[in-house]
Every structure is written in C-alpha cells, then in structure tokens.
Amino acid sequence: MPPPRPPPTDPLPGLDLESDARDRVLGPGALLLAGRARTQAPDLLALVAAIADAAPFRHMSTAGGRTMSVAMTNCGALGWISDSRGYRYTTRDPLTGAPWPAMPDAFSALAAHTAAEAGYPGFTPDACLINRYEPGTRLTLHQDRNERDFDQPIVSVSLGLPAVFLWGGPARADPVRRVPLEHGDVVVWGGPARLVHHGINPLPEGSHPLTGRARLNLTFRRAG
DNA sequence: GAGTCTCA
DNA sequence: CTAC
Numbered sequence: 001m002p003p004p005r006p007p008p009t010d011p012l013p014g015l016d017l018e019s020d021a022r023d024r025v026l027g028p029g030a031l032l033l034a035g036r037a038r039t040q041a042p043d044l045l046a047l048v049a050a051i052a053d054a055a056p057f058r059h060m061s062t063a064g065g066r067t068m069s070v071a072m073t074n075c076g077a078l079g080w081i082s083d084s085r086g087y088r089y090t091t092r093d094p095l096t097g098a099p100w101p102a103m104p105d106a107f108s109a110l111a112a113h114t115a116a117e118a119g120y121p122g123f124t125p126d127a128c129l130i131n132r133y134e135p136g137t138r139l140t141l142h143q144d145r146n147e148r149d150f151d152q153p154i155v156s157v158s159l160g161l162p163a164v165f166l167w168g169g170p171a172r173a174d175p176v177r178r179v180p181l182e183h184g185d186v187v188v189w190g191g192p193a194r195l196v197h198h199g200i201n202p203l204p205e206g207s208h209p210l211t212g213r214a215r216l217n218l219t220f221r222r223a224g
Numbered sequence: 225g226a227g228t229c230t231c232a
Numbered sequence: 233c234t235a236c
Contacts, residue, residue: 061236063229065226067236142235
C-alpha cells in the first residue's frame with residue numbers, strides 16, 4: 001500500500017491550479033484541462049444570466065425542419081445560428097434584431113488563457129456560443145466548420161451538471177471515445193484536431209448547486 | 225427519412 | 233448529407 005498523500009492545497013486563491021489529476025490528452029492538438037474554470041464559475045454564470053436577459057435562450061431549428069434539444073444563445077461580435085436555411089454566423093440576434101451582447105472580458109480572458117495553456121497562444125475569440133442542456137438534451141456527433149480560419153482553436157467550458165463528451169475523429173465513422181466532463185472543465189482543440197467530430201450524450205437527470213437541473217457550455221471560436 | 229443546401 |  002502506498003502511503004496516503006496529503007490533499008493538495010491551492011497556493012493562489014482565485015486562480016485554478018494549472019494541473020489536475022484529470023488532465024488528459026484527447027489526441028494530437030486536443031487537451032482536457034480539468035477544473036480550470038471552477039473558481040470563476042459563479043462569475044461566469046452571472047454573466048450568462050445577464051446575456052440571456054438580452055438574448056434569450058431558444059431552441060433553434062435545423063435545415064431538416066427539426067428543433068434542436070439544446071437551448072442556445074450567443075455573445076460576441078458573431079453568433080452561431082441554425083435555421084431552415086442552414087448553419088451560419090450572424091452579427092445580430094434574429095430573435096430581437098439587436099447585435100449579440102458583447103463578450104465579457106472574463107470570457108475572452110479565460111478563453112485566451114486556457115488556449116495558451118493548451119499550446120495555442122494569441123487566441124482572440126469573436127464568438128461565444130452558449131448551450132444550455134437539461135436532462136435528456138443531447139448534441140449528436142458533428143464538426144465545427146462554419147468558421148473562416150481553421151487554424152484557430154476551439155475552447156469549450158463546462159458548467160453545472162456533468163456530461164459525457166463524445167470525441168471522434170476527422171471522419172464521421174471514426175471510433176468515438178467517451179470523456180466525462182465535470183463542472184469547471186475546459187476542453188481545447190485545434191491544429192490536427194480542429195475538425196474532429198464531437199458531441200454530447202443525453203444529459204442524465206441531476207441537480208447542481210450553481211445551475212440546478214442544467215449544464216451550461218461556453219464554446220469560444222474565432223468565426224470571422 | 226425528409227428537407228435543405230452544396231458550388232464559387 | 234445531417235449540430236435533426
């Protein structure tokens with residue numbers, strides 16, 4: 001039996017340690033940075049609430065006339081939307097006609113910092129898609145390919161209820177790994193992993209002290 | 225499978 | 233062919 005190790009202490013209150021036992025390489029160009037957004041989570045969630053006041057969560061429809069189970073909104077100069085005409089980025093919220101709410105400094109700073117930690121310095125996102133999952137909500141395997149420059153990475157922040165992240169490959173039929181994601185986890189992928197297929201399994205029932213019966217995901221991209 | 229878009 |  002190995003001797004028990006004392007629990008780690010946080011020498012920098014207000015900052016998340018830049019290493020965690022659950023850190024993991026998902027593949028070339030793709031990293032799970034476990035817990036990196038945990039201490040900022042309450043602030044991030046308050047900002048999400050303010051954004052949703054101006055640009056409400058809504059269930060977008062797909063080109064095939066279906067309704068997505070994920071509720072979405074955006075902040076930043078560009079917002080990702082889906083409607084009967086397909087997927088694209090817009091400068092305005094089609095629901096209100098107003099520009100998407102500005103991206104809070106805390107959002108862009110977190111995205112830039114975690115991207116740099118993952119090996120993508122100088123990331124300046126202009127789009128933040130905010131996805132709200134409730135029990136039963138899922139996102140089928142897909143690629144993020146509506147952006148102009150695939151040299152820029154993607155940063156994904158998980159808040160609230162845990163979920164199983166599906167991590168596939170460049171081809172739709174490639175084998176899929178199941179990666180548990182928890183509150184505060186950040187996944188960064190780019191370079192050779194930029195067009196990897198990914199998704200989220202149906203969210204199990206549950207409750208989280210900060211979000212209730214919900215998981216919120218922030219996806220940062222350079223779209224334009 | 226239906227409905228939509230691809231491809232400037 | 234598919235962020236249904």
